[in-house]
Amino acid sequence: MPLIVGGVALVLALGIGMNAASNANKAQDMVNATNDRLSTALRELNQMQERTQALPDTISRLEREVRNELAQALEKARNDVAGIEQRQARRLETLEEGLTALQDDSARPHREWQVAEVRYLMRIADHRLSLMDDAQGALAALNAADEMLKAIGDPRFGEVRDAIALEKQALENYDGTQVSQLVAELEQITAELRPMPLKMPEAENGAARLLMVNGEPAEDAAWWERAYFQVMNELNQHVTVRRHAQPVRSMPDADAELFMRQLLALRIESARLAALRLDAEDYRANLKGAQELLVEYFASEPVAPLLKRLQDLEQRELRAERPDISGSLEKLSGLEG
Known part of the structure; x- marks a missing residue:
């Protein structure tokens, strides 16, 4: 009999404990949901505060825009009234x-x-x-x-x-005519000419050829074949043969750069004189020749701004409509x- 009573008491205790655990979980879920709603409300409150703080700036910007539009409309109306x-x-x-x-x-x-x-x-x-x-x-x-x-x-x-x-x-x-402005820009370009790096000679595909084309001689080859291979092998370590599609230019030096820069300045000066004569054909021909000099003989990156200025000047008209x-x-x- 005591065992039965103890068992019943144990079962009741377990039921009460499980019920309490379930109620605790529900309470925790409610607390979490409440915290989520509170966090959402705080975020919305912060966003409303930010919008409220930005409201004066928005109002000021709109006021400036309205003032500018009114000023432009009034100025146009004044001009129209003055014309009438x-x-x-x-x-x-x-x-x-x-x-x-x-x-x-x-x-x-x-x-x-x-x-x-x-x-x-x-x-x-x-x-x-x-x-x-x-x-x-x-x-x-x-x-x-x-x-x-x-x-x-x-x-x-x-x-x-x-x-x-x-x-x-x-x-x-x-x-x-717009000659005075064009002439002034060309004179400024001539005055700003400074030493510029020339284009370096380039090898075709970077291809290098060895002096030796045959393989290593066999062990039973004649002594002079083995000696020839050894000599040519030593030469291959110090000599490289390259093939170019065009004649190889010599390495640029200061005198060559000065000569090409003076030739470029001469082209620009010829374009300036053609502009003074209102000779549009000669003006554009000399500017195109100056651009070709830059592309052909000078390194591309340092002369890119000057090339763009010359291209813009070439498109300009000597006479206004x-x-x-x-x-x-x-x-x-x-x-x-």
Whole structure:
């Protein structure tokens, strides 16, 4: 009987212990889950704090962008308004002059001569620009034509004066030839020329040939064959024969480098003189010749920046594109025709 009671007590104790262990595991799982949720909440809180800290910088950047856009829009609006005001002022001025001129009918034949002179001045302006590349002379002729139209005072010529104003602005912005800038860059390149390493001669495929082509003589070979093999074997240790596809150049020295550098400077100087003559073909030919000298005779890596500058200069145009100043004459001819 006591044994049975003890067994029952043992079973009960084991059941209670297992239940307690299960409850402990569940409690540990709950603690772990709670810790995970707490860690996630802390990370989200940190991210929110970082975004909150970056918010003033974002607002400042957006404010700067808005200010810049507003400033650009205001500047464009001011320019547009200024252009409109100028056109209106010219038309008002033309109307006032026209009202004054209409009071005297005897002035009409004289106005026809004035219009013919305006047309002649416009042709002179176009010829000065297209044939002589004289932007200042063309601008002076257009100024004279505009003053004469202003004096005529005919409201019909308002669009012609607007076209003349645009053409005058284009002439003022026209640089003509770009020779001065190109010449300055070529002079700077010549002044910056320094000693540069020449290209070293290279062997074809690095192939080396031995003086001996036959194998080692047999043991019963004649004594002179064995002696010949021994002598040639010694020579092979000190002599190497190489074959080249082109004639072998001598090792470059300071005199050769100086000569090639002076030849390069001569090519660049010839390109500069061709630019001054506005000879685009000779200009590009000399720059291409200078590039060929660099590629053929100088080490590639040290001269790469200079080669790039010469290539860029070769692509540049000696003359800027001329503006079209024929629109005002076409408008005047349309009114008179």
